Structures are given as C-alpha cells and as structure tokens.
Amino acid sequence: MQNATTPAFDISAKTHNPNAGLRGNYARMAADYTVPQQMDDYSAAEQSRWLRLVERQLALIPGRACSEFLGAVLGNPALDMRRGIPDFAQVNVALKAATRWQLVGVPGLLPDDVFFTHLANRRFPVTVWLREESEFDYIVEPDLFHDFFGHVPMLFTPIYADHLEAYGHGALKAKQLGGLDWLARLYWYTIEFGLIRQQGKLLAYGAGVLSSPKELLYALESDVPARLPFDTMRSMRTRFLIDDVQNTYFVLDSFEQLRTETAPDFAPYYESLRAEGA
Ligand code: PHE
Numbered sequence: 001m002q003n004a005t006t007p008a009f010d011i012s013a014k015t016h017n018p019n020a021g022l023r024g025n026y027a028r029m030a031a032d033y034t035v036p037q038q039m040d041d042y043s044a045a046e047q048s049r050w051l052r053l054v055e056r057q058l059a060l061i062p063g064r065a066c067s068e069f070l071g072a073v074l075g076n077p078a079l080d081m082r083r084g085i086p087d088f089a090q091v092n093v094a095l096k097a098a099t100r101w102q103l104v105g106v107p108g109l110l111p112d113d114v115f116f117t118h119l120a121n122r123r124f125p126v127t128v129w130l131r132e133e134s135e136f137d138y139i140v141e142p143d144l145f146h147d148f149f150g151h152v153p154m155l156f157t158p159i160y161a162d163h164l165e166a167y168g169h170g171a172l173k174a175k176q177l178g179g180l181d182w183l184a185r186l187y188w189y190t191i192e193f194g195l196i197r198q199q200g201k202l203l204a205y206g207a208g209v210l211s212s213p214k215e216l217l218y219a220l221e222s223d224v225p226a227r228l229p230f231d232t233m234r235s236m237r238t239r240f241l242i243d244d245v246q247n248t249y250f251v252l253d254s255f256e257q258l259r260t261e262t263a264p265d266f267a268p269y270y271e272s273l274r275a276e277g278a
C-alpha cells in the first residue's frame with residue numbers, strides 16, 4: 001500500500017518476528033505486552049496530526065463505510081475522534097456497555113500468541129504511538145490511527161465483536177494445528193481488507209481499507225482489483241500483498257455470513273490446504 005495510510009503490516013510479521021525492527025517502546029510493558037496510555041505524553045504536534053488524519057478520513061467514509069462503522073463513528077459520542085487523541089479508558093466505558101470488549105494499549109506489533117490471547121479475551125490491542133509527519137500518507141506498521149480509526153468502531157457491533165473473539169480462539173487452535181498462515185489470510189481479507197454489500201452498494205468494513213484514503217477509493221472504485229464473493233477456503237488460498245493495494249478483495253453479503261462460514265471446525269480445512277500446498 002505505497003503512499004497509503006494503511007499500515008502495510010503482515011499478521012505473519014506480527015507473528016514470526018515479534019522483535020524485528022519494531023519501533024515501539026517494549027521496555028516497560030507488562031507480561032501481556034500491555035502498556036499504559038499516557039495521555040499527557042502526546043504532543044501538540046501529535047494532536048494536530050491526529051486531527052488532520054481523522055478529518056481526511058471522515059470526509060471519505062460517507063457512502064463508502066458499512067452502516068455499522070458509520071453509525072459508530074458518526075453516532076457514538078464515545079467515538080468522537082475530532083475531540084483529539086482518544087483516551088482508551090473513556091472509550092472503554094462505552095465499549096464495555098456495547099459489546100464487553102476493552103481496548104488495551106500496546107507498544108506495537110505483538111507475538112502471535114499474545115495478540116490472539118487478547119482477542120480471545122475480548123481485549124483489542126491498540127498501538128499507543130502515532131505515526132510521524134513524514135508517514136502521514138504511508139506507514140509500514142500499525143500505529144494509533146490505523147488501530148483506532150480502522151478497528152475500534154467495528155468493535156461496537158455485537159456480531160462483529162463476537163466474531164473477533166471467535167477468531168482469537170480459532171487462531172490459537174490454528175497455531176497448534178500448523179494452520180496459522182492460512183487463517184492469517186482469512187484475517188487479512190476480512191478484518192483488514194473486507195468489503196460488504198449492503199442495500200446493493202459495495203462498502204468497506206476492513207480496518208486497513210477504512211484507515212487508508214488511497215486504498216478506500218481503490219478497493220471500492222477502481223476497475224483493477226478482483227472482487228470475489230466471500231469464500232472461506234478461497235480467502236485462505238489467496239496470498240496477500242503487505243506493501244501495496246490488494247489484487248483481490250472478498251465481499252460479504254452480511255456479517256451473519258461471516259459468522260456462519262467461520263463456524264465449522266477448521267481442522268479439516270487445514271488438512272485440505274496442506275494437501276494442496278496452498
Ligand atoms: N471455526 C474455526 C475453527 O474451528 C475458528 C474460527 C472462528 C476461525 C472464527 C475464524 C473465525 O478453527
């Protein structure tokens with residue numbers, strides 16, 4: 001995703017190189033990799049940058065984000081991102097009431113098992129630091145803007161919130177079964193780059209799309225990429241690009257479809273994918 005605000009991170013980078021070239025401060029974190037969010041540490045320049053990132057993206061999402069995302073961002077006072085960098089403790093009061101999820105501050109990318117254990121316990125790790133000015137249009141790993149703007153609004157939707165918890169459990173299981181590379185693709189094509197059709201209109205719900213001006217327009221409006229009906233196995237067979245817009249997007253009919261299609265035991269899926277060499 002060159003020149004996009006989408007962090008071109010790879011869940012398998014998160015996974016396999018937890019300490020390779022990471023820029024956050026991992027020195028004073030807890031055993032579960034969480035760190036306190038120090039609101040006073042954000043500078044005036046960071047607050048200004050945050051507001052500019054938020055305004056740019058808010059201008060693009062009407063008519064492009066799914067109804068759940070728009071409803072949360074535009075209708076929920078706890079998600080009024082124009083007030084400045086959000087205080088996770090305040091957001092958590094509303095989020096707990098909505099779906100029993102909680103945000104936890106983290107220094108950046110996490111080892112896979114740590115990340116999935118948070119999800120399985122309805123905790124969403126949010127990077128505490130904001131990108132530099134020179135990264136306004138493009139950043140190579142998730143920062144506060146991607147994590148918060150992209151991911152947090154959807155956590156207010158119960159069916160999505162339940163799915164993400166189930167994904168956390170499923171990923172811990174996939175790790176045992178050697179299926180994580182495939183399940184990471186599912187995450188990529190749903191949670192990060194997922195599209196959905198609502199009232200006949202193609203819209204975005206994936207965090208990587210919603211936090212990137214370039215990819216939001218590309219994913220929805222360009223003639224170049226393929227847009228396939230969501231299919232679990234096909235998504236797990238499809239390799240993804242970590243540093244450019246995607247060649248392929250998968251389109252849901254509903255979040256109910258995501259729940260139904262990911263409900264079966266994936267162990268036999270991993271067997272088939274292994275046999276195919278996917
Ligand atoms: N049903 C999957 C399994 O048994 C787990 C899963 C749930 C995966 C939700 C993704 C999303 O492994």
Ligand code: FE
Binds near residue numbers: 142151208
């Ligand atoms: Fe993300």
